[in-house]
Each structure stands twice: as structure tokens, then as C-alpha cells.
Amino acid sequence: MERVPNYLIRSLYTLLIFVFSVLNLQGQIRIKGKVVDATTKEAITTASIKCEENNTGASTDKSGNFQLLIQKQTSEIFVSALGYHDKRVKIDSGVAYVEIALEHTNFQIEAVEVNRKKKYNNRNPATELIELVIKNRSLNKLEKKDSLYYEEYEKLKFGLLDPKRIFKKSDKDLAFFYSNVDSGVVDDKEALSIFMFESISDNYVQQNPARTKKIIKAEEKTEFDSRYINNANIESFMGYMFQPIDIYEESVYFINKQFLSPIASNAKMYYKYYVKDTIRTAQDIYVRLQFEPRNPTDLLFKGELAISMDGRYAVKSATLQLDEKANVSWVNDLRLRLSYYKDASGVMLQDTTDITVLFGRKTRDALFGRRTSVNRKYDLSNIPPGNVFSGAPIEKRLSPTFTLQGNRPVELSASEQNTYTNMDSLNNISSVRTIMALGYLVSQGYYSLGKVELGPLEYLYHQNEVEGNRIRIGGRTTAAFSEKVYLEGYMAYGLADREFKYNLRTAISLNGKPVTTFPAHYVEALVQHDIFEPGKGLGFLKGDSFFRSFRSNRPTKFLNTDAYRLGHLIEFGNHISLSSQMTVQRRNPIGNLQFALSADSTQFLNTINTSDLQFALRWAPNEKFYYRNLTRNTIIERYPVFTLQYNKGLKEFLGGDYNYDALRFSVSKRLFLNQLGFGDVTVSAGKIWGTLPYPLLEMPNIQEIKDRHSISYERVNSMEFVADQFLKFSYNHKLNGFLLNKIPLVKKLKWRELFGARMFWGDLSAKNNPYLSKDVVYFDKDDEGKIMTNVMGKEPYWEGYVGLDNIFRVLRVQYYVRMTYNEIKEPIKDRFRFSLHFSF
Structure with missing residues (x-):
């Protein structure tokens, strides 16, 4: 049976664990409301609502709704949104709901009827306009600018929907579950965040040569118990699932799938387009287009585009939604909203991205994920510092003087603020630690003892033709033991051959940084005594798991092996790594394996001794x-x-019997x-x-x-x-x-x-x-x-x-x-x- 991916299991059991979030708030009242366009009455998304008197804030969801916890004596809130005039709203302590209308710059709408009753015509005004958008796509793609800088604020959230439904019984110990919910994620549903990550970064783009650089200068994130959960992996997983969206790419890559963009080169083959209406502002004219998939089961979107009619045919805004018939599992809804503004030179610059996905089974929503990003401070003629592109494409250079507080373009809601503060308390609850330990044992196969963890569980028992029933006990050190020294090993015993086997490996950091992280630089050493199939390499996991005992083509011939290895690895910021190893092995056939000499079949080769020097160059951009x-x-x-490997056999060096050279490329x-x-x-x-x-x-x-x-x-x-x-x-x-x-x-x-x-x-x-x-x-x-x-x-x-x-x-x-x-x-x-x- 194929093992379920570890990162997915980690995510699932993390959800079950951190279903327990945050603490009661007292002396506050909850006010709900909606922000709409004063003229069209349409909802305004990602509007910012701030209470300056007690420094709390919130933002609107995709339907314009918001929820804000304020002090009872609060008298005023401040509301702002891109493209609208700011507004201050008086609040009465007895008010529970308020609708706020913001004034847009002067514009007029010319209505156009959208008629789907008639047979769709592949040549209509909407498709003609899309052809112009596609034709000008490369000109409007922001990353095609010669030199570019912008500052990005990013916020990722993940959590549960309707936690009261999951925890039906009233429990005083779990009362905090119900007071830290957020209604600004999904309409008519309460959301409980169990993971949140924020960052502000400087971003540089250059075309000659083509290079990008993202420097994270401030960040904040939830931290779980590191004994059981690798927080860096959760951050990587969420960043992978909720990647930045560019409507100008051929496809939108999201939740591990590729969705065809509505303005891709061949989009007209898969989408239908309709003109909805025209928006006239004091400076520009925009045409709103509706689009839908020709085949709703394909990986396509439905939604709306606003296209500028200034000759550039750039996207002003985009709303994309997953069709409910699309071939996607575990996802009940997916919505993406992209917003752009025109700078003084007439270039459309992306300012806001909001992505919301609801996970569940059929019509029952269980989990949510949301990514919000705001780009600002654009400089299209930026000359980056000479060394800014050195090192990894994404680097963290956290500044002690520049923090998220006071620099967020959209204020956090009260529930978001409390998500951070309550994680420490949650990690100290004994029942939570027990659940986490069990989940870690199931997903990773290890049981943590703090500085050491025992496992993997899957390798405790194995059966083969030589050893019969094989029992193995193994383990490895953790960061609690040392971040700069790592140890792993095992002891094994075969009940049939009555022989002990062992493995011990260590790695020691040379750059003063944790040995596990990128870019790594360490030396390693290994000693191993065990049996191997001919042609197999050394390793801690050598194919002797429980499930490999039952494969149909399991081996019957083995080599009894003693091995010693000394190695060195160094990684560079451009993801090029160089490793070198010196390995000495002594092998002799066991069981019914025999090496009859081709010169005389009555004579046998009893040992194969090698001294091997290896160099490997790897590039993973x-x-x-x-x-x-x-x-x-x-x-x-x-x-x-890319991987390039060279091996050199050294005869008469440390007992080696063979001279050889080997070159491998993959x-x-x-x-x-x-x-x-x-x-x-x-x-x-x-x-x-x-x-x-x-x-x-x-x-x-x-x-x-x-x-x-x-x-x-x-x-x-x-x-x-x-x-x-x-x-x-x-x-x-x-x-x-x-x-x-x-x-x-x-x-x-x-x-x-x-x-x-x-x-x-x-x-x-x-x-x-x-x-x-x-x-x-x-x-x-x-x-x-x-x-x-x-x-x-x-x-x-x-x-x-x-x-x-x-x-x-x-x-x-x-x-x-x-x-x-x-x-x-x-x-x-x-x-x-x-x-x-x-x-x-």
C-alpha cells in the first residue's frame, strides 16, 4: 500500500489538534456590518475597518461583510478601501449591525443585457475583446518590466468552519473555542483560525539577466510544538497550496492543480464570454465581461473580468470561482479576487489579491484557507543594489526595527490577533500534547522522548529469506538535543541467522547554522554492518520495512556488508550543492549467493572490497x-x-581491490x-x-x-x-x-x-x-x-x-x-x- 504523503497527514492531524484555539474576551461588544458601493450597492471586498480608540481592526470578506470587537465606550470607526473615499462612522453602543456606503470616484454604468438563451456565438463583441486582451497580454504582464520593485504584505490563514458544530458539548475548558471566531471569512459561518502567517517583503524583478528576489523583512506566525510538528513545513505547505496568482500566466496554479486562465492563448476554446456592462469613470472606460467554462467538469473558472478600454486592454479586476461541477475533490468552493490600479504612466499594477478556499465533503464545509496580499510602493524604474540578487531567491532578513505593527495595510481583526497569543497556551495542554504525539507516531513513525525519538515504527519488523524474522530498534536525535549535531542509527537482529546488525550516522554543521536547513554545510560519517541486496546502496532506510516483506519480487540473494563513510556537503544560495564522500565497503555473499570465477567455475570469489571516492554536483533551481x-x-x-555524479575506485587504498571510474547524469x-x-x-x-x-x-x-x-x-x-x-x-x-x-x-x-x-x-x-x-x-x-x-x-x-x-x-x-x-x-x-x- 502506498504511504499517504507525510505533509498531508501532518496537515490533517494538525487540524484535529488545533481545533482548540483561543481565549475569552470580556468588556467588549461584537458589531457586524457590511461595506457597499454607495451607487451600485455592490459589496466592497478587502475594505479596512479600524477602531482607533482601542487599536483593533478587521477587513471585509468577499461579500463585503465584517465583524469587529470593540469596547463598549467606542464612539467611532474608520472605514477605507482602495478607489473609495475614506469614511468615519459614529457607533452607538446599542447598535449590533451597520451598513456603510462608500463613495467611489465619479462613474456611470451603461447596462448591457446578458442573454444565454440564444445559441452561443463564437464571434461576438466579448470574444473580440478577449482577443485584444490576449494580444496585449505580454505588454501588460508586470514581471516583463525591465526593472521593478514593490513591497508586499501577505497573510495566510487556515482553520475550521463552524467549530460549535464540531464541539457540541459545553465544556468550560473548551469555552475559548467559541469566543475567538471570525465571521469575516465565509458568509453566515463562523471561522476559527488555527494557523496564521504574515510577512512584509521587498521584491525585486530584473529582466537582463532574468532574476527575482524576495527579501522578507518582517514576519509573524503561529508556532506549534516543534517536537511533533515542523513549523517550517506547515509554512512551506501553505505557501505551496496558496501560491501567488498572476492572471496573465497561461494557467493559474493552485491547490496542486493547474487551472486555465480566462485570458490564456487558447482560452476561447474552453470558455464562453459575455459583455455585462460598461463602467465610465472620470478618466477611463472599463468593460465588464462574464465568462464560464464550456465544459463545467474541466479545471476551469467562471467569473468576471473588467478590461480597460484605453488601448492597453489590461485587466482592471478579476473575480474567479471554481465551478461546482469541476473535477476537484475535497474542495467545496474556491474564489479568487484580483484588483489592479493604474499608475501615472498608465500601467496597471496589481494591488490586492484575495483567495478563499473551503474544504469539505459534498456540501458540508469543514475547513477553510485564505490568502490575502497587498502590493504597494511600486517603482518601475528601480535600480536594485548590486548584490541584492545574490543568495537564495527568497531570503529572510528580519529587521529588529521594522515590524508588522503599524505597517500592515489592512489591520488584523481581534480574532486574528488572539490566534497568535493563544498558541503557547494550547501547546501546554496535556491532552493536546498526547494527541500530537499519537499523530506524529502515525504519520512519521517516530515516538518523541524530547531530545531523542524512537522509530520508525514501520521498520520494527521485517521478514526475508536470510534473517527470517528481523527485529529492529532505531532512533534519531532532535533539535532539542542539538541543531548543529545530528545522530541516527539502529540495531537489528535476525532470528534465523542469529546475527546483530547496526547503523550509526552523524552530521555536524560547519557554518554555525542548523544542520537541517538551507543552505546546509556539514560533514557526515557513517558506519554500517548489515545485509544488502546486490546493487543497493547504504542507508538508514534500506528497504527492510514491514510492507517490503510481502512484495512479489522480494530478493533471495544478499551480501553481508561492512561499510564506513566520511562525507562533506555544501549548498549555495542558487540551489547548487556539491557533495563528496569516501566510502570503504567489505562485502561477502551469504546464504545461497555464490560468485563462481569465470576463469575457473570451481573456484569462488569470497569477498568484494572497494574504496570509493565520490563527487556529486546537484542543481535544483x-x-x-x-x-x-x-x-x-x-x-x-x-x-x-539536475544531478552529475562521478565515482572513482581506488585499488590498494584502504584495502580496495578494484580500479574503476563511473559517471552518472540524471x-x-x-x-x-x-x-x-x-x-x-x-x-x-x-x-x-x-x-x-x-x-x-x-x-x-x-x-x-x-x-x-x-x-x-x-x-x-x-x-x-x-x-x-x-x-x-x-x-x-x-x-x-x-x-x-x-x-x-x-x-x-x-x-x-x-x-x-x-x-x-x-x-x-x-x-x-x-x-x-x-x-x-x-x-x-x-x-x-x-x-x-x-x-x-x-x-x-x-x-x-x-x-x-x-x-x-x-x-x-x-x-x-x-x-x-x-x-x-x-x-x-x-x-x-x-x-x-x-x-x-
Whole structure:
């Protein structure tokens, strides 16, 4: 069964835990209201409401509603919104609801009837206008300016909807759940924030050469108990799910999906457009367009655009909403609102973005997420400092003198302010700590003891042909032990071979920073005594988990290995890393594995000793990742990852028996194909020079690898192929329901198509072929006397799969087939694979 992604599990159990938020407020009254346009009576979103007498504030939601906690003696509130005149409103202590009308600059509306009863005409005034918008899109795209600066305020919130429904029983200990709710997120529903992050940053964009830089100068965020929750991962996850939106991109990437922009190059193929009305201001004329998907089940939006008629045809504002029939799971509603203003030169500058998503099942909302950002202080002729682009594209340079207090463009509501202060109290509740410890054990497999944590739970028991029942106890240190020194290891015992195995690894920081964070710089050392499949590398997680005991192609041949490694890694701000390692290994075959000499089959090679020097260069531009200790999982976006590795075998150095050279190169990338979904492609190639026994050559990896930049195979037998020059290829595609969405009735199931293929091709030189060379060892045989390893012909090995995802919202079914080399005696048969998979 495929493991549910750790970051998703962390998010889910965090929600269950932090359902317990904030403290009672006394001596205050709650006032609700709505801010509307004085002329059109339409709601004004992201208006700011501030009570200056007690320094509290709030902002309006997508329907113009707000909720504000004020002191009983308050007499006045201040209301402001971009494009409207500020207004002060007198408040009577007995007033519970107030509607506030703001005056816009002088404008007139010319109404135009929107008629959907007639057959839609692909050539109408609306589509002609969209053609002009698309034609001028590159000119209006802000990031295409030669040099640009702006300051950005960003606020991310995540939490529960209607917490009273979840906690029906009245409990004095949980009374604070009900007093810190916010009604400004969703209409007619109370929201309870359990995560919040704010930041103010300086942003620089340059075209020649193309570079971007974001410098965070002030931030504030909720902090959970770090023993169980990696706060940096939650921040990364939320930032990934709620990425900045640019209407001028071909697609809007959101909640791990790609939605076609209504002004994309091919948008007219997927959207219908209607002219709604015309807005005339004292300076400009804007046309409002409504749009809707031709096929509501596709990943498309419906909504409204306001287009300037000054010859630039730029977007003045955009409202985008997910169609309720779209093939998206766990999301009941998604709304995006973008606002732009025209500067003195006539360029439209994005000032406000508001994104709200409601998570739930069918019509029942359970969770919400919201991202609000405000851009200001634009400078389109900015000359950035010479060194501003050095280092990582996103850096934190927090200033002790510049804080969020007093610099927020939109004031926090009282409930938002209390979200921060109550997290410390929540972390100290014993019942919460117990739930968190249980959730951490389930999701990560470790039980925390503070400075040390025991695990992983999945590796406690394993079964194989040599050890029989294998029992393993492991653990690792945490930041409470040290942020600059890291240790992990295990002890294992096989009940059949009655042998102890062990592993110990340590890493020590060299740059005075935590060893786990980016950019890292550390030295590491490893010592390991254990049994390995031929062709497998060293590691703390070496494939001996509980679930690997039951795989159909589990190995029967092993090498008893003693290994010692000393390494060094340094990362640079541009996400280039350089690592070096010196590894000494002593291997001897155990069980029924034998290495008969090709010169004399009656003689056997009893040990394989190597001294290996390795250098690896890795470039992952703009990489983001989740991490825990030294383990990192890349957040896959559109950027590729390149790796170049060189190994040198040193004969007669520290007991090494072989001279060899090996060069390996790999690249992986996600291809976004708009409505056709996306595909993940990985290519790897390499060559090994030297005369070596075949366990030191390249074999297809049959161990399931969780690193998406590597390739593993489902239908290959252990040790089935070997090569000293090779090419690997992997492609996995998700259509996101593009075909099934077109089939009546089937589209209601919201299934999604999967397909993929993997290839291995390799060649074995004559000097390493035991049937042509007298200097190596013969391939071993199975219990029936059949040779287990093959030299490949001109045809590569191929396997593929097709599948369905999102069955019952949680199940994935794949059918794997082996497409070549079926003439080999008893190849692994084709099979179905069922796995749990949560995806939006």
C-alpha cells in the first residue's frame, strides 16, 4: 500500500489538534456590518475597518461583510478601501449591525443585457475583446518590466468552519473555542483560525539577466510544538497550496492543480464570454465581461473580468470561482479576487489579491484557507543594489526595527490577533500534547522522548529469506538535543541467522547554522554492518520495512556488508550543492549467493572490497522542499533538477581491490500541459569503466524509491539485468479527468486517468561479460539452476501502467504490464496495484 504523503497527514492531524484555539474576551461588544458601493450597492471586498480608540481592526470578506470587537465606550470607526473615499462612522453602543456606503470616484454604468438563451456565438463583441486582451497580454504582464520593485504584505490563514458544530458539548475548558471566531471569512459561518502567517517583503524583478528576489523583512506566525510538528513545513505547505496568482500566466496554479486562465492563448476554446456592462469613470472606460467554462467538469473558472478600454486592454479586476461541477475533490468552493490600479504612466499594477478556499465533503464545509496580499510602493524604474540578487531567491532578513505593527495595510481583526497569543497556551495542554504525539507516531513513525525519538515504527519488523524474522530498534536525535549535531542509527537482529546488525550516522554543521536547513554545510560519517541486496546502496532506510516483506519480487540473494563513510556537503544560495564522500565497503555473499570465477567455475570469489571516492554536483533551481532532520522531499513545481555524479575506485587504498571510474547524469522535470494535466519525466544515463564483478555494475532498482528524482521498477526481478553503460527513462502522467469528464454519467464519479512507462536499457562490455571474459565472476543461479542475471540485447526493457485515481476520493488502481523480455523464463506477471491516495 502506498504511504499517504507525510505533509498531508501532518496537515490533517494538525487540524484535529488545533481545533482548540483561543481565549475569552470580556468588556467588549461584537458589531457586524457590511461595506457597499454607495451607487451600485455592490459589496466592497478587502475594505479596512479600524477602531482607533482601542487599536483593533478587521477587513471585509468577499461579500463585503465584517465583524469587529470593540469596547463598549467606542464612539467611532474608520472605514477605507482602495478607489473609495475614506469614511468615519459614529457607533452607538446599542447598535449590533451597520451598513456603510462608500463613495467611489465619479462613474456611470451603461447596462448591457446578458442573454444565454440564444445559441452561443463564437464571434461576438466579448470574444473580440478577449482577443485584444490576449494580444496585449505580454505588454501588460508586470514581471516583463525591465526593472521593478514593490513591497508586499501577505497573510495566510487556515482553520475550521463552524467549530460549535464540531464541539457540541459545553465544556468550560473548551469555552475559548467559541469566543475567538471570525465571521469575516465565509458568509453566515463562523471561522476559527488555527494557523496564521504574515510577512512584509521587498521584491525585486530584473529582466537582463532574468532574476527575482524576495527579501522578507518582517514576519509573524503561529508556532506549534516543534517536537511533533515542523513549523517550517506547515509554512512551506501553505505557501505551496496558496501560491501567488498572476492572471496573465497561461494557467493559474493552485491547490496542486493547474487551472486555465480566462485570458490564456487558447482560452476561447474552453470558455464562453459575455459583455455585462460598461463602467465610465472620470478618466477611463472599463468593460465588464462574464465568462464560464464550456465544459463545467474541466479545471476551469467562471467569473468576471473588467478590461480597460484605453488601448492597453489590461485587466482592471478579476473575480474567479471554481465551478461546482469541476473535477476537484475535497474542495467545496474556491474564489479568487484580483484588483489592479493604474499608475501615472498608465500601467496597471496589481494591488490586492484575495483567495478563499473551503474544504469539505459534498456540501458540508469543514475547513477553510485564505490568502490575502497587498502590493504597494511600486517603482518601475528601480535600480536594485548590486548584490541584492545574490543568495537564495527568497531570503529572510528580519529587521529588529521594522515590524508588522503599524505597517500592515489592512489591520488584523481581534480574532486574528488572539490566534497568535493563544498558541503557547494550547501547546501546554496535556491532552493536546498526547494527541500530537499519537499523530506524529502515525504519520512519521517516530515516538518523541524530547531530545531523542524512537522509530520508525514501520521498520520494527521485517521478514526475508536470510534473517527470517528481523527485529529492529532505531532512533534519531532532535533539535532539542542539538541543531548543529545530528545522530541516527539502529540495531537489528535476525532470528534465523542469529546475527546483530547496526547503523550509526552523524552530521555536524560547519557554518554555525542548523544542520537541517538551507543552505546546509556539514560533514557526515557513517558506519554500517548489515545485509544488502546486490546493487543497493547504504542507508538508514534500506528497504527492510514491514510492507517490503510481502512484495512479489522480494530478493533471495544478499551480501553481508561492512561499510564506513566520511562525507562533506555544501549548498549555495542558487540551489547548487556539491557533495563528496569516501566510502570503504567489505562485502561477502551469504546464504545461497555464490560468485563462481569465470576463469575457473570451481573456484569462488569470497569477498568484494572497494574504496570509493565520490563527487556529486546537484542543481535544483528555485527548489522548495519539506524536511525532517536530513531527509528532504522536493515540492515539485515547473523547475528541473539536475544531478552529475562521478565515482572513482581506488585499488590498494584502504584495502580496495578494484580500479574503476563511473559517471552518472540524471534530470527530472514536471511538464505542465494545461488542460491535459501534467507529466513527470526522469532521464538517467551513465557509464562504468573498469573490470568488475557484476554486483558493482548497474542494475534496475526494484526497491520502491520515495525520491521522485530516481527511477524504480515494478515488474523486474531482483538482479535480472546488469550493465556497465545504461540509459533509464520514466514518465508518469495524470490527465486529471480530461477524457472521463466528457463521458455522460461517468463524469459525475470524478475519476482521473493515469498512465506511465519505465525503461531500462544497458550494454555489458566484453571485459565484464562472464561468458567472454576470464577476469570476472559468473552470474548466480536460482534454486532450480536457472541463471538469474541477463545481458540485455538491442531492445530495452519496458514496463507500463494505466490506472484510475480518485475512486471514492481516496483510492487509486493501477494495472502494470511488462512489455518486453517476456521470453525470459518466469518473468514477474502483470498485476493490479491498489493504494490509498489523497489528492485535491
